[in-house]
Amino acid sequence: MxxxxxxxxxxxxxxxxxxxxxxxxxxxxxxxxxxxxxxxxxxxxxxxxxxxxxxxxxxxxxxxxxxxxxxxxxxxxxxxxxxxxxxxxxxxxxxxxxxxxxxxxxxxxxxxxxxxxxxxxxxxxxxxxxxxxxxxxxxxxxxxxKSLVKSSVRELLSWIDALVQAVFMVLLLNIFIVQLYEIPSESMVPEFLVKDRVVVFKTLSGPKFPLSEVGLPYLKKYKRGDIVVFRNPHYSNDRKSEVRTFLSQLVYMCTLTKVNLNVDENGNQKADPLVKRVCGLEGEQLMMQDGILYSRTKDSPEFKAVDSDSSWATWNLNDVKPSLKSGIRDFPLRDSDYAEMLSVEEERRSLNLSEAASECKKIAASFESVFKKLPNSKKGRISFSDEQLDVYSLFINSSYLTASLLSSENGSVWFSDFMSDWCKGNPDFAGDLYAEANYRLNIMIKLVAGKMILRNAELYAQGLQNDVWQNDDMRSAYIAEAQKLYSYVMLLDLRNMPVFPANDENGNPRYIPENCYFMMGDNRFNSLDMRHSYDRWNAKLTNFDSYSVTYTSDMAPQYVSRSRMLGTTSYRFWPVSRAGVPGHTGK
CATH class of the missing domain: 1.20.140 (Butyryl-CoA Dehydrogenase, subunit A; domain 3)
Known part of the structure; x- marks a missing residue:
């Protein structure tokens, strides 16, 4: 040359x-x-x-x-x-x-x-x-x-030059080859604890030039059980947000991880990217009931349990290795809470619908008897909103609901419809375990709420004061049962998932599209993952009851496109005591 x-x-x-x-x-x-x-x-x-x-x-x-x-x-x-x-x-x-x-x-x-x-x-x-x-x-x-001043300035500039070049070099490495991540939450406990540091290999996952679709080809075929890092689909994917993400990453590296500008419109730190496990694959329709993940495909139309999911899904953190417990900050359930949850599920599965229908009608008839005995001073017609039929409102406001029913012209009729409307049909769930379970749970809640309202009416008819009500043994027993059911409903969207993707309007199955995947955290009771929305709303437990009990839900499953997946966790390098290829370290 x-x-x-x-x-x-x-x-x-x-x-x-x-x-x-x-x-x-x-x-x-x-x-x-x-x-x-x-x-x-x-x-x-x-x-x-x-x-x-x-x-x-x-x-x-x-x-x-x-x-x-x-x-x-x-x-x-x-x-x-x-x-x-x-x-x-x-x-x-x-x-x-x-x-x-x-x-x-x-x-x-x-x-x-x-x-x-x-x-x-x-x-x-x-x-x-x-x-x-x-x-x-x-x-x-x-x-x-050379003078001391010139020497010092030259030395300082050389250090700045080296730092800036290192930042850009690392940026290119992070985009196309490999990146280090720190685990920010406990959604993957016991596999990953907070502050664990992992290496994520990106090259096979089709990395792209910033703000474009030009880059390396997709060579990675994800399989169930892969732990992946991906862009959070709950956040906007427009050009403005992508620019902010790129610049925040640049500032984050320039400030040696001290300044993170990747915040949402409210100034809160974004949970982006996420680290979760691939649980559903393209071409599958999923469902989760009582902590068991089921799937089916066009070639296998019956829902079958995904056995491998149980090898990493963690429901009771009290059972993890003793060596890991000291590093876990939040234990969502005590052993007694977990046992109580299992007892509710067993009670729901063994519920005799014929006997439940007879009991609901008997409760309604007993309430009508009390209703007719009260003075004929009832005024107006009553109807309760979905919010008033929320499971928490039903139980905590049972005294108010009772008084409202007893003082309304149609109180007895409304209560009878509330208790027995579900008895009119004979729904065919067609293998939908989630829909059937929530249908049964709705009946269980109505039985307890109905007994509470009936007992309130009986005590009211006797002219007893509220302080006497508090010491009534029957009410106390119903309240204890109500607390158990309410505690279970609070776990409902964490423990279960409806058929996803949902069937079309004609009831035909729909499946996860090509090159898309469904992710969940291993710590199922402490993972805001692809099962959930960041918003909450009042939802009915079942569509097979016009007077269905409602609850506060955030259930909105969504799959993630391959284009938003950054790579797989290849190695945990910190802490040194648990360094190695991620697997099932907590089991």
């Missing part, structure tokens, strides 16, 4: 950079306007320094200048690439492809030029260049030839 050939390489590199700049031209009055002048100005300065000053005028002092510009060229062009796509309007895919190709060509030539401009190999270019570099080295070793 000689100076003539090297100058041609520098000119070619600058030409690719200039062509890249042309792809960044924007006519929109937003931040994208910055891209073209930034890229073009840096390219022009590089060409001026290298072609004119170094090669044409042979000013060898510019060797170090050109070398420094070459080190920053790929990074400056990448920043300009982001600025162009950070505006209100995007860029066509074809233009993104051209920009990326030109960036790759310019970056490749940069590496070649840097190789020959390295002081170790400068002698291969020119003897004159080699002598000049050796002279510079000698001057640097002679402290008398």
């Amino acid at each position: 000689n100076t003539k050939r090297l100058s041609k390489l520098a000119l070619l590199c600058g030409s690719f950079s200039a062509l890249f700049s042309l792809t960044l031209i924007s006519f929109h009055a937003d931040i994208s306007l910055i891209a073209f002048p930034l890229s073009l100005a840096f390219t022009a300065f590089f060409l001026f320094s290298s072609i004119k000053k170094l090669f044409s005028e042979n000013k060898l002092v510019f060797i170090s200048v050109v070398r420094e510009l070459l080190q920053y060229l790929p990074y400056v062009l990448l920043v300009a690439f982001v600025f162009r796509r950070a505006g209100e309007y995007g860029t066509p895919f074809a233009l993104d492809v051209i920009s990326v190709i030109l960036w790759l060509l310019a970056s490749a030539l940069t590496l070649v030029l840097l190789h020959y401009l390295n002081p170790k190999y400068i002698s291969k270019v020119s003897g004159e260049w080699a002598s000049f570099v050796e002279k510079q080295k000698a001057e640097k070793k002679n402290p008398a030839s």
